[in-house]
């Protein structure tokens with residue numbers, strides 16, 4: 001049987017032979033003692049890439065987001081984020097459960113924001129009767145927003161206005177590499193706008209495991225304690241840091257190929273019906289299809305795709321997500337470009 005073309009997520013990639021070789025020749029040590037030279041080098045490298053003082057390697061992007069926000073917001077204080085952001089939709093209430101953080105959200109088209117609208121809902125130093133806003137989290141690119149690249153001028157405006165009233169900013173940069181490649185904005189420029197940053201090596205960059213949280217030396221020292229407390233202290237983990245290093249060396253600029261593939265899929269879908277997606281707005285590797293104008297649910301379409309050898313993600317009753325990544329082959333692309341438009345067309349007339 002032919003291999004399934006797996007468009008569920010950019011997390012499904014397997015390490016290449018060259019990445020495995022880099023991993024197997026890594027120098028390692030006990031990272032809980034900060035003795036792992038490969039982890040130490042990776043942390044220094046990533047911090048430097050974003051112009052930050054320090055970084056901490058951790059098993060997941062959820063953990064690095066949580067370490068960051070707990071360093072900015074105390075129990076009973078507030079984080080603001082977008083309604084469909086990963087922090088509030090997909091981390092299972094971790095900010096409330098582990099850090100006592102309350103969260104309010106704004107609703108932005110495709111996960112976006114306007115600095116003035118976010119500022120309107122802030123409550124800095126709200127006194128003894130109301131919750132005080134301490135941080136704002138921005139997701140870039142925005143996953144459920146279909147890989148949306150946030151406007152850098154809005155980021156700068158929000159930074160200016162929020163820092164003037166003592167509110168910190170966190171970047172959920174699980175896919176900041178995609179935003180960097182799509183927009184041409186330097187990583188250091190992103191770094192200059194945020195107090196804490198979480199980045200993932202295990203999404204588009206293709207490493208099997210690993211994320212990092214970046215900030216000041218003091219905050220990262222505190223995060224190191226909390227990482228251990230959460231059970232995220234790892235030992236000879238340089239094998240995984242070597243995969244991340246390999247990914248940084250080899251897999252950033254090639255993200256443009258994933259973006260081209262996503263655009264091709266989006267364009268083919270938009271030709272069936274413009275209500276499905278605005279293909280012009282697909283700038284990175286995620287195609288978020290809105291099936292509300294069609295006579296089919298995301299689950300039904302997903303099942304039909306699966307019968308044709310294609311995996312995608314049903315993320316809502318009428319929300320189908322297709323993600324391109326470095327393990328997508330030319331034949332996977334041929335298959336989806338052949339099958340998906342036909343199924344959509346059938347659902348349109350049904």
Ligand SMILES: Cc1ncc(COP(=O)(O)O)c(C=O)c1O
Pocket residue numbers: 059060061062063065086087139141142143172174175200202211
């Ligand atoms: C935007 C975003 N942030 C954070 C994460 C969390 O990463 P992890 O799955 O490594 O916890 C994800 C995972 O898909 C994500 O899409």
